[in-house]
Amino acid sequence: MAQYFELHPENPQPRLLKQAVAVIAGGGVVAVPTDSSYAIACHLDDKAAADRLRQIRRIDDKYHLTLLCRDLSELSNYARVDNRQYRLLKSATPGPYTFILDATREVPRRVSHPQRKTIGLRVPDHRALQALLEAHGAPLLATTLMGPDDHEPLNDPDQIRERFQKVLDAVIGSGPCPDQPTTVVDLTPMDTGGDPVLVRPGRGDPSVLGL
Numbered sequence: 433m434a435q436y437f438e439l440h441p442e443n444p445q446p447r448l449l450k451q452a453v454a455v456i457a458g459g460g461v462v463a464v465p466t467d468s469s470y471a472i473a474c475h476l477d478d479k480a481a482a483d484r485l486r487q488i489r490r491i492d493d494k495y496h497l498t499l500l501c502r503d504l505s506e507l508s509n510y511a512r513v514d515n516r517q518y519r520l521l522k523s524a525t526p527g528p529y530t531f532i533l534d535a536t537r538e539v540p541r542r543v544s545h546p547q548r549k550t551i552g553l554r555v556p557d558h559r560a561l562q563a564l565l566e567a568h569g570a571p572l573l574a575t576t577l578m579g580p581d582d583h584e585p586l587n588d589p590d591q592i593r594e595r596f597q598k599v600l601d602a603v604i605g606s607g608p609c610p611d612q613p614t615t616v617v618d619l620t621p622m623d624t625g626g627d628p629v630l631v632r633p634g635r636g637d638p639s640v641l642g643l
């Protein structure tokens with residue numbers, strides 16, 4: 433049965449943040465609010481938790497998972513970013529964008545794309561999630577929270593509790609989120625002088641990135 437932590441959207445309670453972090457550190461898979469929809473997340477270095485996350489979403493190892501980072505300085509530890517890519521990232525973060533980038537060796541091979549060696553990264557603009565990331569002290573491995581037959585992501589914590597309480601270890605609520613996924617942009621073509629590619633339109637405005 434999933435625990436439930438209701439975080440204040442503007443002033444998240446330190447006591448609840450500490451308890452939520454303990455669940456994650458103990459191998460838990462949790463639902464978290466973001467500036468797009470809710471996501472499910474776990475500790476980056478926990479293989480068993482990452483496997484459970486994929487099972488809940490019913491996705492294989494070719495599906496890009498995302499690292500939720502506090503800021504661009506943290507992001508640069510996990511992705512190779514040149515000056516041109518960094519300027520684009522800076523123009524759109526924090527915000528509802530996921531960027532596909534070449535993974536560094538800091539990213540476990542099991543969570544990067546098996547053929548491309550890439551990873552999705554993003555810096556969310558959500559105060560409660562930012563407070564959770566700060567309390568955790570590291571990025572979280574995540575993916576959009578959707579049921580296997582859903583066409584839209586989930587954005588209501590009560591609905592999430594009802595549907596996923598038997599498979600999640602905790603639901604970290606902070607009120608309803610927007611019901612759109614992130615805008616996904618592949619920045620890897622820029623490695624060879626190309627332009628970024630819009631992979632999936634979502635809540636983030638692509639024109640911010642010149643797309």
